[in-house]
Amino acid sequence: MPDRRSYDDPCGIARALDLVGERWALLVVRELLLGPKRYSDLARGLPGSSPTVLSQRLRDLETAGLVTRSVAGPPVGGRVYELTDRGRALDDVLLALGRWGSGTVQTSSGELGTDAFVLALRTTADPARLAGWSARVGLRVEDPAGADRIALTVDDGRLTAVRGVAAAADAVLAGPAAVLRPVAFGRRPLDDALAAGDLRIDGDAAVVRRLLAAVVPPVPA
Numbered sequence: 559m560p561d562r563r564s565y566d567d568p569c570g571i572a573r574a575l576d577l578v579g580e581r582w583a584l585l586v587v588r589e590l591l592l593g594p595k596r597y598s599d600l601a602r603g604l605p606g607s608s609p610t611v612l613s614q615r616l617r618d619l620e621t622a623g624l625v626t627r628s629v630a631g632p633p634v635g636g637r638v639y640e641l642t643d644r645g646r647a648l649d650d651v652l653l654a655l656g657r658w659g660s661g662t663v664q665t666s667s668g669e670l671g672t673d674a675f676v677l678a679l680r681t682t683a684d685p686a687r688l689a690g691w692s693a694r695v696g697l698r699v700e701d702p703a704g705a706d707r708i709a710l711t712v713d714d715g716r717l718t719a720v721r722g723v724a725a726a727a728d729a730v731l732a733g734p735a736a737v738l739r740p741v742a743f744g745r746r747p748l749d750d751a752l753a754a755g756d757l758r759i760d761g762d763a764a765v766v767r768r769l770l771a772a773v774v775p776p777v778p779a
Contacts, residue, residue, distance in 0.1 A: 577622040578648070582607050582615045584655070587624065587641065587648050589673050592708065593721035594630055594640035603671045619645070656681035661776045670739060672699045672706040676719045679710075679742060679773060687772035689715040693765045696724035698732035705732075712769065729761030743775045 565572040578584050582604065589595060589603045601612060616639060619625035624645035630638040641648075656677055670678060676697070697708040697719075709724035710717060724730070731738070737756045740746040748770060751757040759766050 590641045594638040683717040684774045685715040694727045696727040696730035728765040733757035
């Protein structure tokens, strides 16, 4: 990047860090993994970043060929940022970092945003428990400002996700983020949340149960 010093090291790791090693850069990529976002949505997902820093990271990532700007049609509308093919290739990198990082003791008092929550689901889903079946699950994460819709797909032992309504979903799990998080990570029984009316399942509840049973949060080292 032209505005910062390079490591000037031919190692592939150093060259990667020349592009995405700046503070907030990989978290911007995280916020775009599920699909395009407006600047205001990015800022809401990264509340600890200042507008100046977020704008600079977006410019850096554009210069590096990892992010592009475009004008989106409905339902997003307006100018949006999205990952290029090269930017999307960081998906496995972020999954690996997420798995490694989730093995450390959590000290943050913040809550996971929708994109971080979905990435956490993917990093903690056990491939062995996902193997041998396929499913499509819609996730509706609700908050006072509206709802985020995520399409989750289980296929060949892998859990993937994109922003939007799940086509031909086997089931849809809906509810507030504050309830979905503890249920997904085993801190509250699903049946308890359903009985209380805090969560809702439309479609095949067995598919949702099987998916959640595949999520195995790591024990911090």
